[in-house]
Amino acid sequence: MIDIKKLRENPKDFEARLRKKDPSISLDAIVALDEQLRVKAAEADALKNKRNVVSKEIGILKDANERSIKIAEMKSVSDEIQAYDDQIRAIEKDLYELVYQLPNPPHESVPVSEDENDKVIVRTHKEKPVFDFELKNHVELGVSLGMFDFERGAKISQSMFPLYINEGARLEWALINFLMNTLSREKGFTLVIPPYLVNPTTAFTSGNLPKFENQLYKCKEDELYLIPTAEVPLGSIYRDEIIEEEDLPIYYCAYSACFRREAGAHGREERGLIRVHQFNKVEMFKYVKPETSFDELEHLVATAEDLVTRLGLHFRTALLVTTDIAQQSAKTYDIECWLPAQGSYYEVSSCSNCVDFQARRGQIRYRPTGTKKTQLLHTLNGSGLATSRLMVSILETYQQPDGSVVIPEALREYMGGQERIVPKNKK
């Protein structure tokens, strides 16, 4: 959520910044409603003050006549206040409906463009692997190796709900273990197992509600949403709390299944595991002091890059343009792995600095040492990493001419030393 006080100071400037993200944004209605709200609230406050003062007098008055006169007088004041409060509620409702739709303004360092292809490739790692045989894509590989069964997944649930079997499931768990171990043992992240179903306030804090409700699975009876990423529960751990400065920064990581309705279009090349309704991801989340948040973002990206590097994959890191970053983010880097059979790069991690956008929604604050005044802190999130996507890149990158797949060295200790996944008929 944006800072309405800052908006008030210079609406045109604020609007210009927001338009870099979404050119259709106009703040005129918000500014007008905010002005109305403050006028009404000031008038209502004056009346409430009067009522408070006189009500106290009534409490100590002995004379019955005087009492009933004042009570009658206050009765009409109260009616007036009631009318004001009704109006204020209506204005607030209109105002916040609009404010909740607004995205986080992008940081100055983000390239301004409406074309996602204008993203800046800031780093690449390793060369593209070269193959001297005909490549299979991850679906062909995974199915022939008995790792996935998409038909039966659809039978059990729906299409785009994958079923991992045998070495598919083992490799997925190996990846998750590798990521969780590395982040917790070497990178200073505290391990978390969060709830996968969250209440509306939690989904609001992350930024998913109200604007993107149609992307979430909902348990209507219980007013709960299935999480689209562990970012959502991790970001509400300290909601409505005040943290001491000395306790910052706080790093958490969590594995979770992620559930997304993916309402809208998907390309036909997004088969297999690339875009599914349920996938696995290890998520990193940071609570930090505002002045450190952009440095923390660079560290977060470096951490994610290190994870991909250890898996021996070719990837590139992209700084996304203003119109391509998520609404809650001020600046986002994507890490894109090379998918040799598809001949394209695909996102395996997205690292964002949300600055105070989520902190304001969730009232997550800290108290700078030696001061009385609290301040909103900054939150960051990054995939570390999306294992279902990684699986695609690993299979396609490590495939062999005989249809087997070599297991990346970093994962072997989590696979009981196994070095290769081979087709059943060759075992």
Add this chain to the structure above:
RNA sequence: GGAGAGGUGGCUGAGCGGUUGAAAGCGCCGGUCUCGAAAACCGGUUUGGCGUUUACGUCAACGAGGGUUCGAAUCCCUCCCUCUCCGCCA
């Protein structure tokens, strides 16, 4: 799921219709004392909005949201959460 009890400031815990934003104790911060510390004593110690701005004024908040009332932490309704007992269950 059934029956009962309860949710108050960093914590413990009073208040149950009228100077209570909230007693008291603990904790914490500052001061006195001390070579220093402890003890003792004195003072301070929630958060947010609006307006002026070191000070200050005012509104709001006692799980959340509604309602009753001139006036609500206190009464009523709905929801959420915690605890105890029973049931069920990995």
